[in-house]
Amino acid sequence: MSNTRCDKHKKCISTTIDQVEKICAEKGLRFTKIRKAILEIIWESHQPIKAYDILSRISNINYSEKPPTVYRALDFLMENGFVHKINSLNSYVGCSHPNEHSDCYFIICSICNEVQECCDSTITKTIKKVLNKNTFKHNHIALEVNGQCNDCSDVSKK
Numbered sequence: 830m831s832n833t834r835c836d837k838h839k840k841c842i843s844t845t846i847d848q849v850e851k852i853c854a855e856k857g858l859r860f861t862k863i864r865k866a867i868l869e870i871i872w873e874s875h876q877p878i879k880a881y882d883i884l885s886r887i888s889n890i891n892y893s894e895k896p897p898t899v900y901r902a903l904d905f906l907m908e909n910g911f912v913h914k915i916n917s918l919n920s921y922v923g924c925s926h927p928n929e930h931s932d933c934y935f936i937i938c939s940i941c942n943e944v945q946e947c948c949d950s951t952i953t954k955t956i957k958k959v960l961n962k963n964t965f966k967h968n969h970i971a972l973e974v975n976g977q978c979n980d981c982s983d984v985s986k987k
């Protein structure tokens with residue numbers, strides 16, 4: 830288990846896996862063993878994980894899966910909003926509320942690497958207004974804010 834500060838992280842994991850299982854059942858999506866294994870690896874902490882770390886973890890837990898299989902499973906998880914890619918870190922985090930949102934924003938601590946997912950429809954509306962003004966057809970909105978989380982800025986003050 831990595832050094833996440835979340836004090837109820839076991840709950841985070843089980844709640845999310847349950848939710849994803851339910852969503853997959855409702856939508857008729859197949860939550861295969863490999864997809865579940867990858868989601869669990871990503872959810873080990875709130876810190877983003879790189880694709881090659883996922884690959885090496887998968888081979889550690891004795892999956893004979895080839896990289897393309899892992900990447901396809903990762904694509905599945907992203908397409909369905911169970912996992913998000915943090916572009917600035919080229920890494921992945923689990924979605925903490927896959928039922929509730931379409932556009933989300935990330936605040937990323939550059940010291941402890943924890944990523945928090947925030948949803949705010951007013952931000953989405955404002956961005957869409959700008960897109961309309963520029964008649965720009967968007968595929969995906971991703972907003973990432975880098976900085977220091979509360980815990981880490983406290984430490985640096987001491």
Ligand SMILES: [Zn+2]
Nearest residue numbers: 835837838841
């Ligand atoms: Zn947690």
Ligand SMILES: [Zn+2]
Nearest residue numbers: 924925926933
């Ligand atoms: Zn999300």
Ligand SMILES: [Zn+2]
Nearest residue numbers: 938941978981
């Ligand atoms: Zn931090």
